[in-house]
Amino acid sequence: MNDNMPTGGRDDASETSGVPGSATPGESSVGGGERPGPSRRRFFGTAAATAAAALAAGGVGGYAIKASNDRDATSSGAASSATASSAAEGTGAAKPGGATSTDRSALIVPFYGVKQAGITTAQQERMMFASLDVTSTDPKDLQFLLGRWAALAARFTAGKSVSSSPDDPAAPPLDTGEALDSGPYSLTITVGLGASLFDDRFGLAGQMPAALEPLGTIPGDAVLQPALTGGDLCIQACADDPQVVFHAVRNMVRAARGTAVLRWSQLGFGRASATGAGQTTPRNLMGFKDGTNNIHADDVPATSEHVWVGDETDQAWMKGGSYLVARKIRMEIESWDTDDLDDQEKIFGRTKVNGDPLSGGTEFTPIDFDKKAADGTPVIDVRSHVRLASPEANGGVRILRRGYNYTDGQDPETGKLAAGLFFISYQRNPHTQFKVLQSRLGASDLLNEYIAHVGGGIWACPPGVTAAGDWYAKSLFRAI
């Protein structure tokens, strides 16, 4: 067992509850002194709930705690010593379990911490994103779910299955099993709350942050499909193995049975961004390097200014969190592939092979937006993507991009490749950041000829879960 995980005793607390209101020292009351009180019978009413509730201690030894990019070294409470000691940002992997630096399967990103992992964590290769709608109208069910998810996320990110208890042969297995032989593969699970959760169902209307209000009409958004848009809750699972991310989301959706249902989901591959200073810049499906000018995890001033919610928030429970904007952006791949290289490079303002700015220099040379060609026209086209998205054109606005390439195979109607970018960005306020950028891009970007936004949403990702027995957005429920 890793020492960043709860001890057996703490994990046993998760077993009896794994949910809000557990007998965690100092957390005996929730919501005005009363614990959420669904009966054990109700909680144990489905196989899925049983599986989630049967979380038990049990180690999968030999994994290595990965230096985490997004965990404050000052993590409090049960954020373990391993979390704190491994929190030197941007360094390689510690290897207490004997893993080699090339053994990516064994790497663990600590779960407990004051910030959720998966935001400034160096981006992994695979992602599964899920949007869920809550079907129960009982606020206690919602809290139980967020507790179950926290307990499951703690286990999965440490390379453990749903439970170490033996399966009952007469019942469905507690864990679905497809990741039993996998390591953690740097799995991170990031959970967000959508604006629809703050309607009149759960008594949360007064706790809705202004930053989570719908963005209104943005140019180019007319085609967002309702079936691929929004949702009460979201889960972003990222890891360096596709089966690990699928397993995590599948079992979290399974644990939600009776409380929430899957609304839509997306698998992503080949990170289309770079968030770690040491990471090479990956490529999107248009073949361009994507993430050159991204915010890097070790740039603390930039993450403080642009990513993490601070004192400015109107809802204290979001302080230390971040807002996730997702956009499923379909690419007209066949059409793009007929465009000549000069035009492709003009659209982005960078060279295709090296990612160099067309104004000169190499990939990381600052772009010279004032540079003119011999005929007096700007070298970086006025409608190029990099100009329109740049901080220079947007009053200094920046976002942390964390997207993935995706393909859904073939469009059955047209026979074309159904593929593109599952764009994800994190920011302090989507209204003053994403919306500003997307309004400009949606109106004028040369890239618009080759892309269409088809789905997405905004979710408030609360601060991290700091101790076993706690749950996502705990302080939100303390406020009601």
Ligand SMILES: C=CC1=C(C)c2cc3[nH]c(cc4nc(cc5[nH]c(cc1n2)c(C)c5CCC(=O)O)C(CCC(=O)O)=C4C)c(C)c3C=C
């Ligand atoms: C609203 C925000 C953005 C959307 C939507 C978006 C879509 C999108 N982007 C690419 C490819 C590239 N984007 C690049 C840079 C870049 N893009 C955004 C924002 C959005 N992109 C920003 C803020 C930036 C950085 C601007 C800067 O500071 O210079 C680049 C260039 C390389 C890089 O810096 O990452 C590429 C390539 C696609 C294909 C796409 C939709 C499908």
Ligand SMILES: [Fe+2]
């Ligand atoms: Fe972009």
